[in-house]
Amino acid sequence: xxxxxxxxxxxxxxxxxxxxxxxxxxVFYGGNAQGKSNLLEAVYLLSIAKAYRATSDxxxxxxxxxxxxxxxxxxxxxxxxxxxVRIVVDMHLEGPGxxxxxxxxxxxxxxxxxxxxxxxxxxxxxxxxxxAEDIQMVSGPPAARRRxxxxxxxQMDRAYLRSLQKYQKVVYQRNHLLRLLRERRxxxxxxxxxxxxxxxxxxxxxxxxxxxxQELRALARELYCQLTEAREELAMEYVPSIPxxxxxxxxxxxxxxxxxxxxxxxxxxxxxxxxxxxRDDVRLKIGEMEAAxxxxxxxxxxxxxxxxxxxxxxxxxxxxxxxxxxxxDPKNLWVEKGAIVPL
Amino acid sequence: xxxxxxxxxAAPLARLIEEFHKLPGIGPKTAQRLAYxxxxxxxxxxxxxxxxxxxxxERITFCTVxxxxxxxxPCPLCSSQSRDRSRLCVVEEPLDVLSLExxxxxxxxxxxxxxxxxxxxxxxxxxxxxREMLERLKGNEVEEVILATxxxxxxxxxxMYIHRLLLPLVPRITRLARGLPVGGDLEYxxxxxxxxxxxxxxxx
Numbered sequence: 001x002x003x004x005x006x007x008x009x010x011x012x013x014x015x016x017x018x019x020x021x022x023x024x025x026x027v028f029y030g031g032n033a034q035g036k037s038n039l040l041e042a043v044y045l046l047s048i049a050k051a052y053r054a055t056s057d058x059x060x061x062x063x064x065x066x067x068x069x070x071x072x073x074x075x076x077x078x079x080x081x082x083x084x085v086r087i088v089v090d091m092h093l094e095g096p097g098x099x100x101x102x103x104x105x106x107x108x109x110x111x112x113x114x115x116x117x118x119x120x121x122x123x124x125x126x127x128x129x130x131x132a133e134d135i136q137m138v139s140g141p142p143a144a145r146r147r148x149x150x151x152x153x154x155q156m157d158r159a160y161l162r163s164l165q166k167y168q169k170v171v172y173q174r175n176h177l178l179r180l181l182r183e184r185r186x187x188x189x190x191x192x193x194x195x196x197x198x199x200x201x202x203x204x205x206x207x208x209x210x211x212x213x214q215e216l217r218a219l220a221r222e223l224y225c226q227l228t229e230a231r232e233e234l235a236m237e238y239v240p241s242i243p244x245x246x247x248x249x250x251x252x253x254x255x256x257x258x259x260x261x262x263x264x265x266x267x268x269x270x271x272x273x274x275x276x277x278x279r280d281d282v283r284l285k286i287g288e289m290e291a292a293x294x295x296x297x298x299x300x301x302x303x304x305x306x307x308x309x310x311x312x313x314x315x316x317x318x319x320x321x322x323x324x325x326x327x328x329d330p331k332n333l334w335v336e337k338g339a340i341v342p343l
Numbered sequence: 344x345x346x347x348x349x350x351x352x353a354a355p356l357a358r359l360i361e362e363f364h365k366l367p368g369i370g371p372k373t374a375q376r377l378a379y380x381x382x383x384x385x386x387x388x389x390x391x392x393x394x395x396x397x398x399x400x401e402r403i404t405f406c407t408v409x410x411x412x413x414x415x416x417p418c419p420l421c422s423s424q425s426r427d428r429s430r431l432c433v434v435e436e437p438l439d440v441l442s443l444e445x446x447x448x449x450x451x452x453x454x455x456x457x458x459x460x461x462x463x464x465x466x467x468x469x470x471x472x473x474r475e476m477l478e479r480l481k482g483n484e485v486e487e488v489i490l491a492t493x494x495x496x497x498x499x500x501x502x503m504y505i506h507r508l509l510l511p512l513v514p515r516i517t518r519l520a521r522g523l524p525v526g527g528d529l530e531y532x533x534x535x536x537x538x539x540x541x542x543x544x545x546x547x
Contacts, residue, residue, distance in 0.1 A: 159534055169496050177462035186467050189507070190460070193500040 001126065001321050003043055004084070007075035010065035012038040023079070040129060040326040046076040046087045047127035047324075048151060049109060049118040058105055061091055069093050069103075078125050080321065085124060086112050119161055122154055126323035128312040130305055137307055138291050138300040142281035149209050149282065152216075152311050156318050160208050167201040170194055171273050179271045191264065198276055199256045205277040206240045207252070212314070213238035213282060220310040227302055232286045234306065241279035356382070408479060410455040410472040412437045420453060427451045429486040433476065433505065435459055435493060443491065451489075454479070459497040460504060468504055476505075480512050487515040494521050 002023040008014040013035045028036045037053070041060070044052045051060035061072045071092045078085045088110040093103040109116050111124055136144040154161040174194040180186035217236045224234035242256045250258070259275050260267075267274050284291035284303060291303055305327075315323045352360070356378055363374035381389060405411070406418035413419070420426065420440075430451025434440055440453050456471045480488075488509055492498035502518060509516050522540030523532055532540070 162535060166496065173462050173496070173500075176465075180462055180465075180467065186462070190462075190467065190504065192507075193503045194462075196503075197496065197499075 001078055001080040001324065003046075003076050003125070003324060004079045005075070005077040006039070006042060007073070008042055009073040010062040010070055011042055011072050011074055012060055012062060014038065014042075015062065015064075037131065037328050040131070040328050042074045043076065043125075043324060043326055044127050044129045045074050045089055046078070046121075047125040048155070049089060049107070049121045052129055053131065053133065056105075057091060057107065058093075061093070061105075066093060076125065086110075087121070087124060089121075119158060122158060122161065123156070123319070126155065126315050126319055126321065127326060128308050128315065128323050129326040129328070130308040131328035134304040134308060135297075135300050138284060138295065138303045142279075145282040145284075146278075146280055148307060148311070149212060152314065153208055153212050155315060156212075157208065160205070163201045163204050163208075167198070167205060167277065170197045170201060171276070171278055174198060175272045178267050178273070181268045182271055188264070195257065195260045198260065198273070199253050202242065202276045203244075203252045203256055206242060206244055206280065209277065209280065210238050210240065210244055215314055216307075216310050219313045220306050223309050223313070224303070224306045227306060234303070235283075235285040237283045237285070239281040239283050241275050241277065409453045410457060410475060411440055411453060425450075428484055430489065431480070431485045431487070432489040432491050434491045435498065435501075439491065451487075452485075456492070456501065459492060459495075459501045461497045471501070473505060473508070477508060477512070480509070485513060487517060488513045490516065490518045494519075 003021055004023075006017070006019045006021060008017040008019075010016075013033075019039075028039060030036055041051060041053055045060070051057045054060050058066070064070070065072050069092060071090055073091075074089045076087045078087065088108075090108045090110075092106055094106050107118065109118060109121050111121065137148050150160075150164060154164070174191075177186055177190060177194060181188065181191070213236060220236055221234050224232070242252070242259060244252055256275070263274060286295055286299060286303070289295065291300070295303065309325075312323045312325055359378045359381065360371075360374045363369050363377050364371055369377070381392075384392075402414050403412050404414075404416055406413045406416045406421055408417045408421040411418055411420070427450045430449075431454055432443060432449060432451055433454045433456060434443065435456055435458065437455055437457075440455060443449050443453070454472070454476045456473065456476075458466055458471050460466060460468055460471070490502040490505060492502045506516055520543045522536065522543050523529070529537070
C-alpha cells in the first residue's frame with residue numbers, strides 16, 4: 001500500500017498543504033526547519049492516531065490554530081491495491097481557555113466518511129516510522145523498548161490495545177491503594193480485585209510480548225546481517241518481569257498471583273507496583289556485548305533501524321501488505337553502508 | 344467563567360450564565376442560551392422553576408433503608424407492600440434505580456451505594472453505603488442479591504468486594520449479564536462484548 005494524497009491544515013508548521021504522492025521510494029530534502037519530519041509525522045498520525053514525536057497531541061496543532069481554536073486536520077488517501085481508503089484525523093481545542101479554565105483536545109477520526117474511535121484506526125494504514133529519537137530503543141531506558149513492542153503489537157491486535165489500557169488503569173488504581181495501605185487508610189483485602197485484574201491482563205500482555213519478540217528475533221537477526229554484511233550477530237531476548245512459564249509446575253497466573261501476595265509488604269513500603277509487564281524489558285546483544293551499555297552511536301543507529309525494519313517485516317507478514325516506511329534523516333545510514341537493502 | 348469584561352451583559356444575567364455553566368454537561372454557549380431564554384419566560388414560570396430547585400434542596404432526603412433519594416423516609420419503594428422482599432438489587436447511583444424501574448421487570452428492592460470503590464479518587468468501601476446494606480440484610484428474608492454496578496473496572500472491583508461480604512449472609516448472589524444490546528447486530532459488536540455474550544449464553 002502507499003499514500004497517494006496528503007492534506008494538512010494547521011498541522012505543525014503547515015497552514016495548508018495538498019500533496020499528491022506517487023508510489024515507490026520518495027525522498028524529501030531541504031534545509032532545516034522546513035517541515036520534512038512533520039510530513040512523516042502526519043502520515044504516521046494516520047496510522048496510530050497519535051502525534052508520535054509529541055509528548056501530547058496538542059503539540060501537533062500549529063501555534064496560530066491553538067490561539068484561535070481553529071481545526072487541525074490531517075487527511076490521507078491510502079491506496080491499497082484496488083481500494084482507496086480516505087482517512088481524516090481532526091483535532092481542535094475546546095473549552096474557554098481564558099481565566100484559568102482548562103482547554104481540552106478533541107480528536108475526531110473518519111474512515112471513508114464514517115466516524116470511528118481511535119482504536120479502530122489501528123491497522124487501516126500500516127506504517128513504520130524511524131527517526132533520530134529511536135536510538136533510545138537501544139541506549140535508552142526499558143520504557144522505550146516497551147513502547148516499541150506496544151506500538152507494534154497494537155497494530156496487529158486490538159485486544160492487546162484494550163488489555164494494555166485496562167492494565168494501565170489497574171496499575172494506577174493499585175498504586176493509589178498501596179499508598180492508602182501504607183497510611184493505614186485501607187484494608188489489605190481491598191487489594192484482591194486489583195491483584196486479580198493485574199494478573200489477568202498482565203499475563204496476557206506478557207505472553208503476547210513473548211510471542212512477538214520470538215517472531216521479531218529471527219527477522220531482526222537476518223536484517224542486521226544484511227545491514228552490516230554479517231560482521232556481527234544480533235541477539236534479542238524478552239526479559240519479562242514475571243516468569244512466563246510459571247514456577248514449580250504452576251501456571252503463569254498462579255505464579256504472578258503468588259508473587260503479588262508474597263511481595264505485598266514490599267510494595268506497600270515503596271508505594272508502587274513492583275512486578276508486572278510495566279517493568280518488562282527487551283535485552284539486545286551484538287555478539288557478546290549488551291547493546292544498552294556497550295555499542296557505539298553508529299551501531300546503535302543501525303540497531304534501531306533494524307528493529308524498525310523488523311517491525312515493518314512482521315506487519316507485512318501479518319497483514320499481507322507492505323507498510324509505509326517513514327525514515328527521518330537516514331543520511332548517516334546511507335553513508336555508513338552505502339545502501340539500505342530492504343528498501 | 345466571568346462575564347464582567349463584557350459591558351453588554353448586565354450583572355444579574357452574567358451571574359445566571361455563570362450558575363448554569365457550573366452544571367454538568369452545560370458549556371458556555373448553552374449557559375448563555377438558557378439564561379436568555381429565561382429572560383423571555385413569563386414571571387410565574389420562572390418562579391415555579393426557582394421553587395422547584397429550592398424544593399429539591401429542602402425536601403429531598405435519603406431513605407434510611409435503601410439510601411435512595413426520597414421525599415419521605417422510608418421511601419415509597421421500600422415501604423410498598425407489592426414489592427418482592429426476597430430480592431435486593433445493589434446499584435451505584437440513584438439514577439440506576441430509575442433505569443431499572445423503567446424496565447418494569449424487576450419487582451424487588453434496591454440498595455444505592457452512592458459511588459464505587461476507586462483508590463485513585465480516595466474512595467474506599469467505608470465511603471460507600473455498604474455498612475448500611477449489611478445492617479439491613481441481617482435477620483432479613485432476602486434470598487437473592489443482584490449486584491448491578493457498572494461493568495467498569497471500578498464497578499467490578501466494588502461488586503467483588505461486596506460479594507465476599509455477602510457470602511455468609513445471602514443464599515444467592517448474582518451479577519447482571521453482559522453482552523449484546525437488543526436490536527444490535529452481531530456484525531457491529533466488538534470482540535470483548537461478543538466473547539462476553541458467548542460466555543453468558545443460555546439454553547433455549
